[in-house]
Amino acid sequence: MxxxxxxxxxxxxxxxxxxxxxxxxxxxxxxxxxxxxxxxxxxxxxxxxxxxxxxxxxxxxxxxxxxxxxxxxxxxxxxxxxxxxxxxxxxxxxxxxxxxxxxxxxxxPIAALYASESVIYGRFGYGRAADDLTFRIDTHKSAFVRSAPQDPALRLTVAKPAERRTDLKQVYDAQVTSRPGQYERSENFWVGVLADEEFDRHGAGQLRCLIAEDERGVRGYALFRVNPTWNDGLADGELRLNELYALDPAAHALLWRGVLDRDLVTKVVAWGRPIDDPITQLLADPRQLHARWGDELWVRVVDVQRALSSRAYAAPVDVVVEVGDDVCPWNARRWRLTADASGAEVKPTEEEADLALPVASLGGAYLGAGALSAQLDAGLVREHTAGAVRALAAAMSWNPKPWAGNVF
The missing domain is CATH 3.40.630.30 (Gcn5-related N-acetyltransferase (GNAT))
Structure with missing residues (x-):
């Protein structure tokens, strides 16, 4: 039908x-x-x-x-x-x-989504473009490395989130271009981020906020809720971290200490953090970060020529890529990608391909965290010129790793 x-x-x-x-x-x-x-x-x-x-x-x-x-x-x-x-x-x-x-x-040129079921969208050309970590930290074993950054000028301020919305937005907007996958938030999205109805709490308490600031202004913030529980007369609270954004390493470290040192809290649980979150490097005992790795953002390259020519590349590359695309036939052909520090050029070509891949693999690599070499080993990407996949993977790689940070 x-x-x-x-x-x-x-x-x-x-x-x-x-x-x-x-x-x-x-x-x-x-x-x-x-x-x-x-x-x-x-x-x-x-x-x-x-x-x-x-x-x-x-x-x-x-x-x-x-x-x-x-x-x-x-x-x-x-x-x-x-x-x-x-x-x-x-x-x-x-x-x-x-x-x-x-x-x-x-x-x-691109579409992106969060997948409720990860098996669905590959057949429509979406690739797994960003991953995240969901982790738990025992606060009693959360000491930092001795070299953790500190700034005596920084202070933590306890704030009501809605009252500091302008400051939170200022921090978010200042860092949004620093990481692939992040997107500009509309006013309505900010309403959702700061929503504090019973449904939004998921059994925990009200939305709370810590702000890292100095005399010049705000340098970071954390949004979280606390689920206060007790076992045999001992505090066993759980802090659930919603967001933590900072503009510099010292602010990152101070905000993490702020949530880890919360009174009556024995564990911090954070859903959907970037895989290169600074906390992965700050803990003196990294084994105290109990993490689950998962897929986050999925990307679909809708217009190969515009998408590939509109991003930067980490290394020079000159390859002919044959793209397979059953859904968007305008993409399904060979493309010559030539890129260096000055920019990129993408043109249709009839030259022999150096490699062939499905458009989903291209989407998975687009933001800089794709596993093209692993897909070659898995037989999902085909290489016709030795070293072509490695060259393309190196050129498309990026740091920091991609991450969107908020389900849409």
Whole structure:
């Protein structure tokens, strides 16, 4: 069967949100639904209709995202869901294909998303472009290395998050271009970051804030909640870190000490931190950082020529890459990539390919953390000229490692 697909109207918002409620198994509060609706770009939603029934949905946040060497307009894919009654009917495939065509026509060279299920999006050309760490630290064993940076001018301030929103935004905006994968936050996104309803607390306490500042201004902040528990009369609280951003190493170290030294807290739990978070280097006993490694951001190269020519490269490279792309046929050809410190040029070519790869592999490498060499060893990337994959992998690598930091 085929299902007509079009953007929803504002009047169709309840049906749109009902599909998400069924697909994800949650029910938002009226306040949350209003916040969500306020952040919806209705012209960038898509819904598949089975008669009057909304059978599947998706949407996009229009972002400016940091990539190696700069920023690019990016389609932040979100709200992907299909009614349980309409699974295995091609609804999702139709929505994803239509959406990628719309993104291409709009001129956005890449799309990005957080995957609720990591098995889904590879078949639409998305690659695992950023990873993260979820970890727990025993606060009683969290001493820092002796060389940890300190700045006597810095002080910690306890603050109510909503009252310091301007300062938090200033810090975030100042560092957003420093790491691939981060994106500029709209005002509505800041409302979500600072939301403090019971649903947002997940059984913990109110949202709290520490600010690192000196006489010149704010240099970093941490947002967290505390779940105060006791065992046999002994404090056993858990601090759940939501965000920690800083503009320099001393501010990073001070904020981490601030959350690790919290009274009545025996463990700090942090979800979705960058894999090169400074805390991985600051602990005197690194084995006290108990971590789980997971996928974070997935990237889809929608326009190979524009995407590859719009980022910087860590090393000179000159290769012919044959891209396979079953969904976006305009990408499926050979491209000559020539890049150095002065810039990059990407042109279609009929020359023999040095390597061949699926577009998902290109998306996985795009932000600088791709595993092209591992994919070569796995047989997912094919090399026709010896050393071509290593050269491309070295050129596309980047530090710091990519990370978005906030689910959209």
């Amino acid at each position: 085929t299902y007509p697909i079009r953007p929803i109207t504002e009047a169709e918002w309840p049906a749109f949100s009902d599909v998400l409620s069924e697909g994800f198994g949650w029910s938002g509060t009226p306040e949350q639904l209003a916040r969500w609706k306020a952040g919806t770009e209705f012209d960038r939603t898509l819904a598949a209709f089975d008669g009057p029934v909304v059978a599947g949905v998706t949407g996009i946040h229009s972002f400016t995202m940091t990539v190696p060497g700069g920023q690019l307009p990016t389609a932040g894919v979100t709200a992907v869901s299909v009614l349980p009654s309409h699974r295995r009917r091609g609804v999702l495939t139709s929505l994803m294909h239509r959406q990628l065509n719309d993104v291409y026509e709009r001129g956005e």
